[in-house]
Amino acid sequence: MRQTYVPHIDGLRAVAVLSVILYHLKASWLPGGFTGVDVFFVISGFVVSASVDRLPAVGGWQGLLRFYARRIRRIVPALVVCLLVTAVLSALFIPESWLSETSDKTGRRAFFGLSNWVLASTGNDYFSPRTEFNPYTHTWSLGVEEQFYLLFPLLFLAWARGGRGRALSLGLFALATLASLAYALRLVGQGGQEIQAFYVTTTRFWQLGAGVLLYHAMSLAGRFTATSGAATQGVALPVASGFSWRSPVLLLAVAALGYGLWSARPGHSPWPDGLWPVLSTGVLLAVLHGHPQGWTGRALSSAPMVWVGKLSYSLYLWHWPVFVLFRWTVGLETVANGAIAVLLVFALAWLSWRWVEQPLRHGARGPRTNGRWVLLGLAVLVLGAGLQSVLVKHQRHYSLSTVSRHPLDWYPYAKGLKKEVPDCQVVESQIPVAGGQARLLQRGDCPGGSGTGTVLFVAGDSHALVYNELLRRKVVQDGGQVRLYGSGGCALVGMQGWRGPNPACDAYTRNVLDDIQANARAGDVLFLPGLRVPRLAEQYQLFDIVQVQADLASPAAVSGRAGEVAMAIEQLRPLAERGVRIVFEAPKPVLPAPPYRCSDVFNRHNPICINGMEIPRAQTEAMRAPVLDSLKQVAAALPGATVWDPLPLLCPGEVCKPDLDGRPLYFDGDHLSGYGNRVLLPSFREQVR
Numbered sequence: 189m190r191q192t193y194v195p196h197i198d199g200l201r202a203v204a205v206l207s208v209i210l211y212h213l214k215a216s217w218l219p220g221g222f223t224g225v226d227v228f229f230v231i232s233g234f235v236v237s238a239s240v241d242r243l244p245a246v247g248g249w250q251g252l253l254r255f256y257a258r259r260i261r262r263i264v265p266a267l268v269v270c271l272l273v274t275a276v277l278s279a280l281f282i283p284e285s286w287l288s289e290t291s292d293k294t295g296r297r298a299f300f301g302l303s304n305w306v307l308a309s310t311g312n313d314y315f316s317p318r319t320e321f322n323p324y325t326h327t328w329s330l331g332v333e334e335q336f337y338l339l340f341p342l343l344f345l346a347w348a349r350g351g352r353g354r355a356l357s358l359g360l361f362a363l364a365t366l367a368s369l370a371y372a373l374r375l376v377g378q379g380g381q382e383i384q385a386f387y388v389t390t391t392r393f394w395q396l397g398a399g400v401l402l403y404h405a406m407s408l409a410g411r412f413t414a415t416s417g418a419a420t421q422g423v424a425l426p427v428a429s430g431f432s433w434r435s436p437v438l439l440l441a442v443a444a445l446g447y448g449l450w451s452a453r454p455g456h457s458p459w460p461d462g463l464w465p466v467l468s469t470g471v472l473l474a475v476l477h478g479h480p481q482g483w484t485g486r487a488l489s490s491a492p493m494v495w496v497g498k499l500s501y502s503l504y505l506w507h508w509p510v511f512v513l514f515r516w517t518v519g520l521e522t523v524a525n526g527a528i529a530v531l532l533v534f535a536l537a538w539l540s541w542r543w544v545e546q547p548l549r550h551g552a553r554g555p556r557t558n559g560r561w562v563l564l565g566l567a568v569l570v571l572g573a574g575l576q577s578v579l580v581k582h583q584r585h586y587s588l589s590t591v592s593r594h595p596l597d598w599y600p601y602a603k604g605l606k607k608e609v610p611d612c613q614v615v616e617s618q619i620p621v622a623g624g625q626a627r628l629l630q631r632g633d634c635p636g637g638s639g640t641g642t643v644l645f646v647a648g649d650s651h652a653l654v655y656n657e658l659l660r661r662k663v664v665q666d667g668g669q670v671r672l673y674g675s676g677g678c679a680l681v682g683m684q685g686w687r688g689p690n691p692a693c694d695a696y697t698r699n700v701l702d703d704i705q706a707n708a709r710a711g712d713v714l715f716l717p718g719l720r721v722p723r724l725a726e727q728y729q730l731f732d733i734v735q736v737q738a739d740l741a742s743p744a745a746v747s748g749r750a751g752e753v754a755m756a757i758e759q760l761r762p763l764a765e766r767g768v769r770i771v772f773e774a775p776k777p778v779l780p781a782p783p784y785r786c787s788d789v790f791n792r793h794n795p796i797c798i799n800g801m802e803i804p805r806a807q808t809e810a811m812r813a814p815v816l817d818s819l820k821q822v823a824a825a826l827p828g829a830t831v832w833d834p835l836p837l838l839c840p841g842e843v844c845k846p847d848l849d850g851r852p853l854y855f856d857g858d859h860l861s862g863y864g865n866r867v868l869l870p871s872f873r874e875q876v877r
Contacts, residue, residue, distance in 0.1 A: 196476050197231060198497025199488025200469065204228045205500040207449050209507045209533070213526055220452030222314070225329045226395055226465040227445070228504075232333055233399025234473055236340060241407070245348035250558070255341045257558035259334075260565035265548040266502055266540050267330065268572040271298055274323050274509040275576045279583040281791075282516050283591035283784055284599070285856075287321040287727050292580045298327035299573040301334030308387040315454040317728040321515060326508035328387050335389045336396045339364075344400070358404050365397030372459045382455040391458055395466050402470050406477065437475055438484045444468035502537035502545060510536065516785075519794045591784045597851050597863040598784060602657040604862075605664065611635060614660045619671065622699040629663050629670040636667070642711055644876065647673040647680050647700050648718040650859065651773075655717060657865035662873060671707070673700045679718025681756040681772065681822060683815045686748025687722075687739075701759060710767025713876045714760075715832075717773035720815045724780045725857035730799060733780065733807075740814060749818045757825045764826035771876060772819045774833035775812035779803060782856035783846040801846040805839050832875040834868050 204227035211221025239258070246254055275295060282288050290310045297303045307328050312319050319325040343364065347357035372391040375381040385391045448464030476485050487493065496503070514520040514529045548554065555561045583592050596604040606613070612634035619626045646652050646659060653674035663670055678693035680700065704714060722736045739745060764770055779801050786797035816831070823829040838844065838853055846854050853864040860868070 195494045195497075196485050196488040197235060197473070198500075199490070199493040200227065200231055200472060200497070201500040202493040202496035203445070203488075204231070205503045205507075206496065208504065209530070212508060212511055213520070213530065218449060220449045220461065223448050223452040223457060223462055223465045226448075226458065226462045227469045228329065228500075229332070229392060229395035230399040230402075230466055230469040230473070232336075233396035233401075234403050235399070236337070237344065237400050237403035240341070240344055241347065241403070247345065247349075251345050251348075252341050253558040253562055255345075256337075257561035257565075259337050260561055261549050261554075263330070263334065264565045264568060266505055266544045267327075268299065268568055269540065269544050270505040270509070271295060271324070271327075272572055272575060272579075275579045277509070277513055278323055279579050279586065279592070280588045281513060282321075282323070283587075283589045284595075285591075285727060285784060287318055290318065291322045291324060292576075294322055294327070295324040296573050296576055298324050298331070299569045299576070301331045304328035304331035304335075304387040304389065308384050311383055313383050313454075314386050317726075321512060321728065323509040323512040325512075326504065329504075332387075332389045332392045333396070336393060340400075347404075354404075354408070358401070358408075361397055361400050361404065365394045365401060368393035368397065369459070376456075376459050385459070386457055395458060395462060398466050398470055399473075402473060406474060434475055434479060435482060437471065438482060441468045441471040441475065442484060445472070499534075499537045499541050502540040503533065506536040506540065507533045517790045517794065519796075521795050588788065588790065590787050595862075598855055598861050600654050600657040600855075600860060600862045600865045602660040602862070602865075605657075605660060609664055612664050614663050621673065621703045623695060624675070624699070626700075626703070627670075627672040629659060629672065631663050631667045634664070634667075642668045642713065643708070644668060644670045645673075645704050645708060645712060645714045645768075646670060646717070647704065647714070648716055648773075649679040649682070650674065650676045651679065651717045651719050651776075652715075654855075654859045655865065657862050658869050658872060661866070661869055666873065671704075673703070679720065680716050681752065681760075681819070682718050683720045683749050683752055683818055684722070685752050686742075686745045705763065708763060708766065708768045712768050714763060714768050714770045715773070715876065716770065719778075719858055720775045720819075721778060721811050723857055724778050724803070725782055725796070725799070727782050727785065727856050728796070730780070730796065733799075737811060740811060746814070749814065753818050753821050756822045760822070760826055760829075764829055767828075769876070770823070770826055770829040772823055772829070772831045774819065774831050774835060775815050776834050776858065776860075777803060777805075777808045777839050777844040778811070778858045779844070779846055779854060780857070783852055783854050783861075784856060787846075787852070803844045805842050805844050808835070808839065808844050830875065832872065834871070837867055837871055838864065 204224040207218055207221040207224030207227070209221075210218045211224070215221070240255060243254070245251075278288075278291065278295075282291070290306065290312055293310075294303045294306050297306045303324055304327075307314075307319065307325065312322070312325075314325070314328075343360045344357055346353035346360075368390055372385055372394065375385040375391060444464050445468035448461065448468060452461035452465075472484070472488075476482075476488070479485065510529055510533050511520055514525060518525055520526055520529060555564055584595055587593055591598045595601075602614075613632040615630050615632040617628045619628050644659070644662070646655065652672065653676075656672075659670045659672060675693070675696045678690070678696045680697055708714065722731065722739065724731050724733055724736060760770055780799035780803055781797045781801045783801055785794065786792050786801055791797070812835075816833075819831050823831050840848075846852060848863075848867065851863045852861040853867065855861045
C-alpha cells in the first residue's frame, strides 16, 4: 500500500478557529461558534497521542523531558510574545475599571496556564461583559490544554511499551475521561455551577480524552503506520478504496458538527451542548483517515483550509486581544472596523507563525538537550510574567489614556492624601456584620488628636462605596469615625424597588439596619447615598432616555415609591427618635455615556459614546423630581432628617457636564470620580455638622 500525507486535520483546525473567530466577531452570525474550542480539544488529544507514539520509545525522566520540551517549543514562544504585546497595548489603551479589574491577573496567570482557574474563581462568565472586555479571556482554553499536557505523559507513556502497557494506558485514559464526564454532569445537575463547569480542566478533560481514546482505538485496530510529520498536521496512512457507508456517515458527521456550532447555548457547555462537536469531530477523524478522496476530505484538505489550519494557533492567540482592543477604542460594531480587525488578526497571526512559531519549533537554534529546553521555557515564562507585572505597575507613566495618566482625579482611592497630609493618617479596619463586613475609618496619630467623637454611619450601594475619598478626607479634617456599609445595587431607601424584587438586597438592608441600631447613639449621623434613578449608560451599554423617563412616571413606579416611603419611615423612625441625624442624598445627575471610556481621542467615537456625555439640566431635574419628592416626604416624617443635594455643585450651569474646569466629576455614567469627591467635600461637611 502507498503511503501519503493526509492534511485534513489542518482543515478541521481551520473549521474550529474560524468558528471561534466568527462567534467572537458577532455572536449572532454563528451562535454556537464558541464550541469550536471543543473541536480543538478533541484534535489536540488525538494529535498529541500520534506525536508521542511515532517517536522512538524513551522511558523514565527522559521520556517526560522530551515530551515537555516539545510542548514548550510548540506553545511557549508564540504565547509569551502575544501576552507581552497584549500587556503593552492594554496599558496604553485600557484603564482600570470594573470591566477590566480582573484582566491583569488573568494575563499574569496565563503565562503559567492557570487563567482558566482565575476566570472561574472570579465568577467571570464567558458570556458576560467583563470577559468580552478582558484581552486575556481566550487563554482559558490554552490553560486547559497545558494542564492536560502535564498529566498526559504520565498516562500515555506506558503505551509505548506495548502489550500490557497499552492496556494500562487505555484503562487509565478511559477512567479519567469517564470521571471528567461524570463531574461535568454533576455540576450541570447542581445548577448555578455553569461558570465552573465551563472553565475548569476537570470538566474538560473528557473532550481531550476522547481524542486520545480515539487514537488508542484506531491504533489497536491497525489503522496507523507512523511516518515523519504525523504529529503536527495529520497522520500518514495507507490509502484504500472507498466504502459505500462512508459518504452518509461523513454527511451525518458534518451535519452534527454544523448543528453543534450553530445551536450550542451559553450555560450549557461542556455538557450537553459540547457533545455534538466532540462526537462529530471524532467521527470525521476516524472515517477520513486513509480515505481522503471524498468531498469532505477534499474540502478539508484544500489549500485555503490547510493554510488557515497551519495558522490556527496564532490566529487563536491574536484574534481575541485584537477584538477586545477594538472594543475599548474605536469599537467593533461597524462592518469597516470588523473587516480591519480581521485583516489585522491574520497579519499578526502570519507574522507570529513565520517568525516565532516556525523558527523555534523546527529550527536548530536553542538548547541541545530536552532538560535545558524545559528550564529555558520555565525561565521565559517567569520572566514574561514579571515583565507584565512591571508594565502594569508603571502604566500611568506611558499610557495614552487620560484616566491612567491622572489616577488621582479619576479614582476615589484618596491615594494622594498621604502626600497632602503626611503627618496624619486614616486607619482602616474591618467590622464583622451579619452577611458581610463594614469598613471602619478613623483618624490615627494626628495633630489635634482624634477629633470629635461623633460616628458617621454611611450605608448604601456602590454609590456609598464611591464616597471613599470624601469620607477619608472628612476623617482627616474632622476626626471621629466612619462606619461604611456598601453592597453593589443595594441602596437603602433606593426608590427603585418597583423595578423588581431583590431578596439578597432585602437581607443586606436588614443586616445593616440591625447593626446601625445596635451601635448608633444620639448625635451620630446616618448618611444614605445611592443610585435612585435608572442609569442612562452602563460601562458597556446604553439605555433609551425616553424609555427611562416613561418608566419613572409609570403607575408601577409611582406605587412602588409610595410603598418605599412608608417602609423607610417605619424602618428609620427608631433611629431618628433616638437622636441619630439622618441625611439622604438627593439624586445626582446621570450621564448618557461613561466618561472614562469617552475622554480620549482614540475612544470618543466608540459606539458607547454616541449620545455624548452631557445632559441638559432641565432633563436631569425632570428625571429626578418624583424621586426627590419621595425622599423629602421621608425626611419630613423623621425628626432631624435632611436631604443633601449635590446637584448645584455637579451641574452649575444649564447643561450637566462630565467635568469641571477640565477635571472629571464622574468616572462612569453615574459614579463620582476622585475629583468629584473633593468638589463635594465642603458642602457635605457643612451638611452633617
